[in-house]
Amino acid sequence: MKHVGVLGYPIKHSISPLFQQAALDERGIDARYERFEVSDSELPAFLETVRNDEWLGVNITIPHKEAALTYMDQLSTEVRSIGALNTVVNDRSVLVGANTDIGGFLNALESQGHSVGGSRAVVLGSGGAARAVVAGLQDAEAEFVVVVSRTFGRAQALVTSLTRRGARPVVVAVDWDEAGLRTALRQATLLVNATPIGMRGGGAEGKSPVSTGMLHRELTVFDAVYNPTYTPLLRDAREAGATTISGLDMLVYQGAEAFELWTGVEAPIETMMAAAREALEGWKAHV
Ligand code: NAP
Numbered sequence: 456m457k458h459v460g461v462l463g464y465p466i467k468h469s470i471s472p473l474f475q476q477a478a479l480d481e482r483g484i485d486a487r488y489e490r491f492e493v494s495d496s497e498l499p500a501f502l503e504t505v506r507n508d509e510w511l512g513v514n515i516t517i518p519h520k521e522a523a524l525t526y527m528d529q530l531s532t533e534v535r536s537i538g539a540l541n542t543v544v545n546d547r548s549v550l551v552g553a554n555t556d557i558g559g560f561l562n563a564l565e566s567q568g569h570s571v572g573g574s575r576a577v578v579l580g581s582g583g584a585a586r587a588v589v590a591g592l593q594d595a596e597a598e599f600v601v602v603v604s605r606t607f608g609r610a611q612a613l614v615t616s617l618t619r620r621g622a623r624p625v626v627v628a629v630d631w632d633e634a635g636l637r638t639a640l641r642q643a644t645l646l647v648n649a650t651p652i653g654m655r656g657g658g659a660e661g662k663s664p665v666s667t668g669m670l671h672r673e674l675t676v677f678d679a680v681y682n683p684t685y686t687p688l689l690r691d692a693r694e695a696g697a698t699t700i701s702g703l704d705m706l707v708y709q710g711a712e713a714f715e716l717w718t719g720v721e722a723p724i725e726t727m728m729a730a731a732r733e734a735l736e737g738w739k740a741h742v
Pocket of ligand 1: 556559579580581582583584585604605606609649650651652654659679680681702703705706707709
C-alpha cells in the first residue's frame with residue numbers, strides 16, 4: 456500500500472482525506488491518504504520521508520506553502536512564478552513542487568460556465584489564495600485585475616511581483632474603502648473573495664466582505680471560502696441576480712489535479728465533489 460496525505464499545522468479540520476480517499480478507492484488504487492500535523496521544525500525530516508518508494512507525494516497547506524520550496528529538487532513553472540506550492544510529487548525519489556491552486560481556481564470557474572478570458576476582475580485580499588487567483592487570471596488573459604486589500608502595501612507587493620511574470624493583463628492595487636470598491640465593482644464582471652471573511656469558525660463568521668448594494672446581475676461572484684459552502688457573500692450575490700461559484704469547487708479541482716500528478720490516473724470529479732459536500736455536512740454536525 457502507498458502513502459499520500461496533507462501536511463499542515465493545525466490540520467484536524469482538513470477535509471482533503473475524505474474526498475481524496477474516495478477518489479483512490481473509486482479508481483482501485485491501493486493507497487491511504489491521511490492528515491499529518493507537522494510543525495516548522497519537523498517539516499524537513501517529514502519531506503525526506505516522502506522520497507521513499509512507498510510515498511506518492513503530499514499536499515502542503517498553511518503554514519508550510521512557502522517554507523517547503525527549500526526542500527524540493529524541482530519546481531513547476533507555477534511555483535517559481537508565485538513562490539508557493541501546495542503539492543509535492545515523489546517522482547522516483549525526486550521531490551517535485553507543484554501548485555494546483557491556480558488550475559483549481561480556473562477549472563472551478565470554467566466548470567460553471569464562466570469564461571475567464573476578457574474578465575474584468577476585482578480580487579479581495581492579498582494572501583496565498585489571492586496570489587493563485589491573480590496568477591490564474593493572468594494565465595487566462597483577463598482584461599484587467601484590481602486587487603483590493605486592507606493592507607495596501609501587501610496588495611502592491613503582490614501586483615509588483617506578478618506583473619514581472621507577464622505583461623498581460625493590467626493588474627492594479629487599490630485601497631479597501633467603500634468608494635474605491637464601489638467604482639471597481641461597477642465595471643467588473645468577476646468578484647473574487649480571497650479573504651477568510653465569512654469562514655465558519657473564523658473571526659468574521661457570518662459576515663460578507665462587501666455591502667449588498669455593490670453587487671449586480673452582470674457579476675460572477677466566486678468565494679474562496681468553502682466552509683460553509685454557501686457563504687453570506689454568495690447568498691447576497693444570488694439575491695442580487697449574480698452568478699455564484701463556491702470555493703468548494705476550487706478545493707476539489709485543486710485536489711483533482713494533485714491526484715492526477717500523483718497517480719497518472721484521471722480524477723473522478725463527481726465522486727470527489729460528492730464526498731467533499733458530505734464531509735462538510737459532517738463537519739457541521741460535529742461543531
Ligand atoms: P492568507 O494568506 O492569510 O491571506 C488572507 C488575506 O485576507 C490577507 O490579505 C488578509 O489581509 C485578508 N484579510 C483577513 N481578514 C480580513 C478582514 N477581516 N478584512 C479584510 N481583509 C482580511 O490566507 P489565504 O491562504 O489566502 O486564504 C484566504 C481564504 O481562502 C481562507 O478562507 C482559505 O480557507 C481560503 N482558501 C480556499 C482555497 C480553496 O481551494 N477554495 C484555497 C486556498 C485558500 P492582511 O494581509 O491585512 O492580514
